[in-house]
Amino acid sequence: MLDTRRMQVLRAVVTSGSVTAAARNLGYTPSAVSQQMAALEKEAGIALLERTGRGVRPTDAGRLLTEYAVAIGKQIAEAETALAELRAGRTGRVSMRYFTTAGSTLVAPALAALRRAQPGVQVELKLSDPDDPMPQVRDRLADLALVVRPHGQPGADGQSGVDGQPGADGVRFEHLLDDRYHAVLPAGHPLAAKRLLDMTDLAEEPWVASETPGPCLDPILDACGAAGFSPDFVVESGDYATAQGFVAAGLGVSLVPRLGLDAPHPGVVVREVHNPVPVRSIHAAVRGPAPDRPAVRGLLDALRDAVAQIGEASAAADSPSGPA
Structure with missing residues (x-):
């Protein structure tokens, strides 16, 4: 097998025209260059250089290997550049799993921000x-997944880790936001006159199920x-848009998280509830104690920025001077 490093030494000898000049350019001794050439000729099984006075010139075999050495050198340089770009986070690939209601309000702005900051990713x-996307994260089929965990108990299954600490399965959770549920009532419902509802206000009402059994219904x-x-x-209903349609038709009341109210149905009113406040916690599930890939770190940072924008928008909407 040909040694690519020796091929680069051959290239230096052929380019400079002598062993001495190549040694000077490479920072080697002439004897070291001669040894490298002898070893390469042994690997090739054919003479690569011939003497011409005080210099050397390539044989046909030497000229052939020099051409390949040039191509290899170019590829190595390109590989080093690409690797540097990857280390710096300017390129890379990351796989992400997400659920529907996180798409438009959380994932879309995060991806837009990532594209601006790291367009090569x-x-x-x-x-x-x-x-459930968790098996894909555990099995390294996905780098990151948005998941809903019990509020305040991200490691409740005994396997996956709490915030910042990997569990027995190697998965850790980055808390992103707590998504509060709001009451959705038919327009004209008597409770719509109240700005803030107690959970007990809804006790005697017929309900529209906006969730299937699982972490969002819990x-x-x-x-x-x-x-x-x-x-x-x-x-x-199984989804928030359909649930709002059922509520608008007067079939019952429902609870829908804020991220699911991106486009409220015109036939419903939305009210805050408390005593207690229903909340689902949204986390990013990743492997290991910390992401070691700049592309994954960049996506996490973009998700956090999107969460901050959601918080600012909610604060503006809830302020006295904000939208009613």
């Missing part, structure tokens, strides 16, 4: 609904249980 996006059931009742679900 490619993001592979896949919608995880209705599947906060609703927990809040109702803490208020001393179980919701009477008369219709199941």
Whole structure:
């Protein structure tokens, strides 16, 4: 097998025209260059250089290997540049799993920010609904997944880690935001006159289920249980847009998280609820104690920036001078 480093020495000898000049340019001794050439000729099984007075010139075989050495040198330089770009986070590839309601309000602005900051990074996006994306993160099929965890208990399954610390499965969670649920009522409903509802205000109402069983329905059931009742679900929707349509038709009331109210139905009103406040916690699931790839770190930073923008928008909307 030909040694590519010796091929670069051959290239220096052929380019400079002598062993002595090549040694001077490379910072080697002439004897070291001669040894490298002898070893390369042994590997090639054919003479590569011939003497011409005080210098040398390549044989046909030497000329052939020199041409390949030039091409290899160019590829190595390109590889080093590409590697430097990857280390700096200017290029790379990251795979991400997300759920529907995080798409337009969280994922879209994060990707736009990442594209501005690191335009060479490619993001592979896949919608995880209705599947659990955690096995893909554990098995390294995805670099990052947006998941909903029990509020204040990100490691509740005993396997995955709490914020910042990997669990037994090697997955850790970065808390992004707490998404509060809001009451969605038919326009003209008597409770719509109140700006803030107690959970008990909804105890006797028929309910539209906006969630399928799982981590997003659990906060609703927990809040109702803490208020001393179980919701009477008369219709199941499975998604927030359909749930709002059922509410607008007068079939019942519902609870929908803020991220699911990006486009409220014109036939409903939205009110805050408390005592208690239902909340779902959204986390980014990643492997290891900290992302070692700049592309993953960049995506996490972009998600945090998107969360900050959501907080600023919510604060503006809730302020006295903000939108009603």
